[in-house]
Amino acid sequence: MTSQKDQRRHAIAELEELADLPLSAAQIFRRADEVLRPVLGYDGVCWHGTDPATGLVTSVLTDDLRLEDFRHAVELEIRTEDVTQFADLRRGGLVADSLTRATRGRPGDSRRFREQIAPAGFGDELRALFEAAGAAWGCAAFMRAPDRGAYRVGEVALARRAARSLGTALRHSQMRAAGSPAGGHPPAVLLLDSRNRVVRADDRAEVLLGEISDDAVGVFEVPTSLLMAVEQARAAKAAAGAPPRLRVRTHAGAWLVLNTSIMGCGADHLAAVVITPANADDVLPVVFATYGLTAREREVAVQVLRGRDTREIARALSLKPLTVQDHLKSVFTKAGVRSRRDLVAGLVASRVPEILD
Incomplete structure (x- = not known):
C-alpha cells in the first residue's frame, strides 16, 4: 500500500x-x-x-x-x-x-x-x-x-x-502560446450598468467580448476580466483612488488592456470600459516574467530591443561591456535563443509593440 x-x-x-x-x-x-x-x-x-x-x-x-x-x-x-x-x-x-x-x-x-x-x-x-x-x-x-x-x-x-x-x-x-497582432485597431468602448449588464457597445467591443470570454459569460453576460475591471474601478472610486489597468489575453494570444471609469453614482451609475491593444509598457513585464529575467537583465533586454550595441548599453546602464555581455548570455539562455536577432524575433512573436526611445 x-x-x-x-x-x-x-x-x-x-x-x-x-x-x-x-x-x-x-x-x-x-x-x-x-x-x-x-x-x-x-x-x-x-x-x-x-x-x-x-x-x-x-x-x-x-x-x-x-x-x-x-x-x-x-x-x-x-x-x-x-x-x-x-x-x-x-x-x-x-x-x-x-x-x-x-x-x-x-x-x-x-x-x-x-x-x-x-x-x-x-x-x-x-x-x-x-x-x-x-x-x-x-x-x-x-x-x-x-x-x-x-x-x-x-x-x-x-x-x-x-x-x-x-x-x-x-x-x-x-x-x-502563439500570439496574433492586437495592434492596428482603434479603442473599443462599451458601457455597463450598475448590475454589470452591457448597455451599449461599439462593433469592435462586441468582437473583443467574444475573444476574451470565459465560463462567467453564461451567468453574467460579460467575461470575468471585464467584471473584475469594473468592480476594481468601483472600489477605487469609493476610495478616491485610480483604478488599475487590467491586462488580458485573447484566445488568439493578443494582449489587451481594460481601462475603466465610473460615471455617476448610486443605482443609476454607468461604467465605461475602453479596451485598447497593449503597448510595450504593458506587455514587456509579462514577457520578461515568462523568461524569468532579473531586473538588470530586463534593462539590458530593453536596450537590445532599442537596437543598441554592447558599448551603448554599457554607457546607458553605467556597466562594463563585459558585464553587459554576461547579462546578455543569461538573457539568451533564459529566452532559449542564441543571438540578439533571435531575442528580438522572439519578442516580436510575443506581440511586443514597438519600443520607442
Whole structure:
C-alpha cells in the first residue's frame, strides 16, 4: 500500500511534468484537479487565470461551484477586508493558506466564510497563488466539506509545493502560446450598468467580448476580466483612488488592456470600459516574467530591443561591456535563443509593440 508521503511526492512530480507539456492554462487546471483532488482532499475548486503583472483575476473555471455566486465573491474580495484574500497572500509572500489556520480555528470570524463558504455547504477553504519568476500566473480556492475537518498542516504544505509547480507550468504555457497582432485597431468602448449588464457597445467591443470570454459569460453576460475591471474601478472610486489597468489575453494570444471609469453614482451609475491593444509598457513585464529575467537583465533586454550595441548599453546602464555581455548570455539562455536577432524575433512573436526611445 502506498504511503501518504509517497502519494504526495508522486502528485508533485506529476505537476512538475506539466511544465514540459504543450497545454493551455485551462488544460493545466483540469489536469491539476485530477492530480490534487485525491491527495489534497477537497470537494470543490475554482481556478483562475490572472494578469501576471498585477495578480488580478481575469478568468474563472469551475465544475463544482455555482457561478451565480461569483459576483458576490468578487465584491467580497475587492470591497471588504478579510483573511487570505489573494492580494494579501501575495503581499505577505504566502503562496497558500487555509481559512481555518489564518483565523486560528475560528473561520466564522471571516465574512467570506459566513456569507459564501458555509451557506454553500463547505467547512474550510484553502487558497493558493501560482507564482513564478516574480509574476502571478493564476490562483485557486479549494473548498472542503465540514465532515472532512479543517485542512491540516501537511495539506497546506502540500498546497504550497503544488502552487510553485503550477506557477512554473502556467509560465511555460504563456511562453509557448502563439500570439496574433492586437495592434492596428482603434479603442473599443462599451458601457455597463450598475448590475454589470452591457448597455451599449461599439462593433469592435462586441468582437473583443467574444475573444476574451470565459465560463462567467453564461451567468453574467460579460467575461470575468471585464467584471473584475469594473468592480476594481468601483472600489477605487469609493476610495478616491485610480483604478488599475487590467491586462488580458485573447484566445488568439493578443494582449489587451481594460481601462475603466465610473460615471455617476448610486443605482443609476454607468461604467465605461475602453479596451485598447497593449503597448510595450504593458506587455514587456509579462514577457520578461515568462523568461524569468532579473531586473538588470530586463534593462539590458530593453536596450537590445532599442537596437543598441554592447558599448551603448554599457554607457546607458553605467556597466562594463563585459558585464553587459554576461547579462546578455543569461538573457539568451533564459529566452532559449542564441543571438540578439533571435531575442528580438522572439519578442516580436510575443506581440511586443514597438519600443520607442
